[in-house]
Amino acid sequence: MKQSPYNQAAAGNIPQPIRNDGTGWWDLGPRDVLRDQENPDMLVPPATDAGTIPNLKFSFSDTYMQLNHGGWSREVTVRQLPIATTLAGVNMALTPGGVRELHWHQQAEWSIMLVGRARITAVDQNGRNFIADIGVGDLWYFPPGIPHSIQGLEEGCEFLLVFDDGSFSDLNTLSISDWFAHTPKDVLSANFGVPESAFACIPDHQLYIFQGEIPGPLEAQEVPDPYGTVPLNFSHRLLAQKLLNFPGGTVRIVDSTNCPISTRVAAALVEIKPGGMREMHWHPNNDEWQYYISGTGRMTVFAPNGTARTFDYRAGDVGYVPFAFGHYIQNTGDQSLWFLEMFKSDRFEDVSLNQWMALTPRQLVQENLNAGPELLNALRKEKWPVVKYPGFSYYPRTNRPF
Ligand code: MN
Numbered sequence: 001m002k003q004s005p006y007n008q009a010a011a012g013n014i015p016q017p018i019r020n021d022g023t024g025w026w027d028l029g030p031r032d033v034l035r036d037q038e039n040p041d042m043l044v045p046p047a048t049d050a051g052t053i054p055n056l057k058f059s060f061s062d063t064y065m066q067l068n069h070g071g072w073s074r075e076v077t078v079r080q081l082p083i084a085t086t087l088a089g090v091n092m093a094l095t096p097g098g099v100r101e102l103h104w105h106q107q108a109e110w111s112i113m114l115v116g117r118a119r120i121t122a123v124d125q126n127g128r129n130f131i132a133d134i135g136v137g138d139l140w141y142f143p144p145g146i147p148h149s150i151q152g153l154e155e156g157c158e159f160l161l162v163f164d165d166g167s168f169s170d171l172n173t174l175s176i177s178d179w180f181a182h183t184p185k186d187v188l189s190a191n192f193g194v195p196e197s198a199f200a201c202i203p204d205h206q207l208y209i210f211q212g213e214i215p216g217p218l219e220a221q222e223v224p225d226p227y228g229t230v231p232l233n234f235s236h237r238l239l240a241q242k243l244l245n246f247p248g249g250t251v252r253i254v255d256s257t258n259c260p261i262s263t264r265v266a267a268a269l270v271e272i273k274p275g276g277m278r279e280m281h282w283h284p285n286n287d288e289w290q291y292y293i294s295g296t297g298r299m300t301v302f303a304p305n306g307t308a309r310t311f312d313y314r315a316g317d318v319g320y321v322p323f324a325f326g327h328y329i330q331n332t333g334d335q336s337l338w339f340l341e342m343f344k345s346d347r348f349e350d351v352s353l354n355q356w357m358a359l360t361p362r363q364l365v366q367e368n369l370n371a372g373p374e375l376l377n378a379l380r381k382e383k384w385p386v387v388k389y390p391g392f393s394y395y396p397r398t399n400r401p402f
């Protein structure tokens, strides 16, 4: 006997756009069940969601992969996520010895290592050089216009790059090979004071990423510099810095106050433990660009005119929050949710709903929200960026870096 379509849909745990109160109906037509399973809060939005907030999510898995001998890159820019005008992100991997070639660009570059190790180099406008080996959880910052390179070490590497312009593309930078290829040989000859024959074998196009030899120890590659090294370190050990611990998770903030070179990009690495929530808050300085590193979560964004929308996120997703819009992020899984909050700013800044209320005259808050003493007495003058659900107890912690 043929099964009814309703029975077919009910079989196999296929999610349906039906709320517990009965609103909605089966989706029996064409559908992408895998995407529906990844986005339960889009298929069945919380009843408090409303209105026309634009898309605030894009997965690196939906982007163009630039594959090269030596590694790959893909990017989420304003072309993929139109609202994300302040920052653009590039996810890149390099093989052991793979090189992101000597290049520069108009934008500041902020990056964090996700897997493996790399060696980075740069030289500033005063001829002061910089070289460092970067491991998981370390970050680097190259000011706009400063030439630099990245090379995978023995185990290869993967990292996230963030640029302070949503329209940036890493495929559209100024590269050393490109400049050589587009300069007449007699000019190269004059510039370097050698015969044109010295340029017989130069690449005729931009290399972008190429396969090189795995470099030797750092000390063996260091170039003695008569002008010394850069005065402000271009790298920073984010996981080594002091951890801010809260009931629902941990926070590490890096901006120009503890990494002085990073004047155009500020970041917070946030861990939300199972049963935890990034508290209701907003940012008074700029839009927020997010990168989800591990775990699963959902964010609800609240905008003017009673609009609110919820998005589900997982590793490799980019999230976005327009300037000053209220938001909170819940861990929806059974492991820690790790993500980055990034801002085109010299400072990390946020406003806590709870702290605002705690520091406002009690009678005013009470009358405004018709709130009783239970809520008013619980308000905190101290900011807790990550809170947890009452009564929730955590699973044992693991030793995973993220
Ligand atoms: Mn770069």
Ligand code: MN
Binding pocket: 281, 282, 283, 288, 321, 327, 341, 350
């Ligand atoms: Mn935020």
